[in-house]
Amino acid sequence: MAGRMTEYELSVWRSLLDTTDDLRRVLTAQLQESGVSSGDYRVLLALSEAREHRLRSSELAAGIDWERSRLSHHLGRMERRGLIRRDDCATDNRGAEVVLTDEGAEAFRRAGRPHLRAIKRVFADALSAQQFEALDDILTTLRKHMEATT
Amino acid sequence: MAGRMTEYELSVWRSLLDTTDDLRRVLTAQLQESGVSSGDYRVLLALSEAREHRLRSSELAAGIDWERSRLSHHLGRMERRGLIRRDDCATDNRGAEVVLTDEGAEAFRRAGRPHLRAIKRVFADALSAQQFEALDDILTTLRKHMEATT
DNA sequence: GTGTCAATATTGACGTGTCAATGAGATGGG
DNA sequence: CCCATCTCATTGACACGTCAATATTGACAC
Numbered sequence: 001m002a003g004r005m006t007e008y009e010l011s012v013w014r015s016l017l018d019t020t021d022d023l024r025r026v027l028t029a030q031l032q033e034s035g036v037s038s039g040d041y042r043v044l045l046a047l048s049e050a051r052e053h054r055l056r057s058s059e060l061a062a063g064i065d066w067e068r069s070r071l072s073h074h075l076g077r078m079e080r081r082g083l084i085r086r087d088d089c090a091t092d093n094r095g096a097e098v099v100l101t102d103e104g105a106e107a108f109r110r111a112g113r114p115h116l117r118a119i120k121r122v123f124a125d126a127l128s129a130q131q132f133e134a135l136d137d138i139l140t141t142l143r144k145h146m147e148a149t150t
Numbered sequence: 151m152a153g154r155m156t157e158y159e160l161s162v163w164r165s166l167l168d169t170t171d172d173l174r175r176v177l178t179a180q181l182q183e184s185g186v187s188s189g190d191y192r193v194l195l196a197l198s199e200a201r202e203h204r205l206r207s208s209e210l211a212a213g214i215d216w217e218r219s220r221l222s223h224h225l226g227r228m229e230r231r232g233l234i235r236r237d238d239c240a241t242d243n244r245g246a247e248v249v250l251t252d253e254g255a256e257a258f259r260r261a262g263r264p265h266l267r268a269i270k271r272v273f274a275d276a277l278s279a280q281q282f283e284a285l286d287d288i289l290t291t292l293r294k295h296m297e298a299t300t
Numbered sequence: 301g302t303g304t305c306a307a308t309a310t311t312g313a314c315g316t317g318t319c320a321a322t323g324a325g326a327t328g329g330g
Numbered sequence: 331c332c333c334a335t336c337t338c339a340t341t342g343a344c345a346c347g348t349c350a351a352t353a354t355t356g357a358c359a360c
Binding site: 206207208211218219221222223226239242243244245246 | 339340341
């Protein structure tokens with residue numbers, strides 16, 4: 001893989017950054033209308049899918065691929081707003097269990113439908129079946145390449 | 151466009167978010183080794199390409215598609231580190247001209263080569279010519295779709 | 301048990317991004 | 331000229347992310 005990138009390759013890279021940035025912006029703005037951020041949404045989704053709406057803090061971090069400290073800060077903010085609660089862990093005195101509150105579950109229900117509609121509107125409705133498959137393939141390739149060269 | 155998204159479409163969406171996030175992470179970490187953030191790099195690049203290494207603040211904001219206030223905050227931090235300078239604008243007393251300092255130009259030179267190499271390594275080297283064209287097409291489609299439905 | 305090392309979660313400092321409000325200067329109708 | 335209004339850039343408050351400590355507890359050899 002000697003040599004340098006072509007202008008074309010670089011422009012596709014910049015386009016990827018810009019476009020995904022815009023998509024994020026639109027969707028976080030949309031989520032905001034339901035009173036949750038995209039970080040909140042990610043946490044709420046994970047907890048909603050968990051047994052008893054409850055997860056060890058480290059499991060949650062691993063599940064959404066966040067650094068521990070990032071999660072800790074975010075949970076602090078969510079706890080202040082009453083979306084989650086932190087219980088002590090029975091089996092490991094170091095640990096904490098993050099629990100979805102009723103208020104959190106309600107917020108997730110309220111945000112979910114419009115959010116999925118927005119993803120469909122700005123993303124899914126734009127692409128053909130062939131484009132989906134091509135994109136899936138590209139993303140898989142990129143992911144494999146990253147893992148291989150790390 | 152009635153109905154809802156398929157699971158597949160949603161999974162491709164999540165994959166897009168996750169993968170581009172990882173790419174960003176790797177590349178900002180790499181840039182950090184040269185002592186600049188990706189925001190810094192974007193600003194330095196724009197100024198490097200500008201006539202006399204100098205731009206009106208609003209032109210710069212438009213050029214890199216940032217909100218004014220975001221740019222203002224970022225310029226404040228870059229100015230503290232001596233990467234840029236802010237001059238009063240001769241033709242409009244409200245305005246400011248952002249000027250690349252020698253130190254800023256030097257930082258950009260230092261960061262540029264390794265950064266481009268990193269983009270090539272994690273992105274360009276991973277994809278085939280067909281994949282590049284497919285991705286280019288997909289991004290263009292998404293962009294057009296966003297503009298059309300805004 | 302004790303000492304050592306790893307893991308769990310949090311915290312503080314600081315850089316970053318968004319939104320709303322602000323002040324200073326341009327601009328144009330009357 | 332005067333006033334309303336727009337634009338330029340900045341600011342403050344706050345949410346968010348990363349990194350480097352920190353405190354506490356678990357695990358395990360001895």
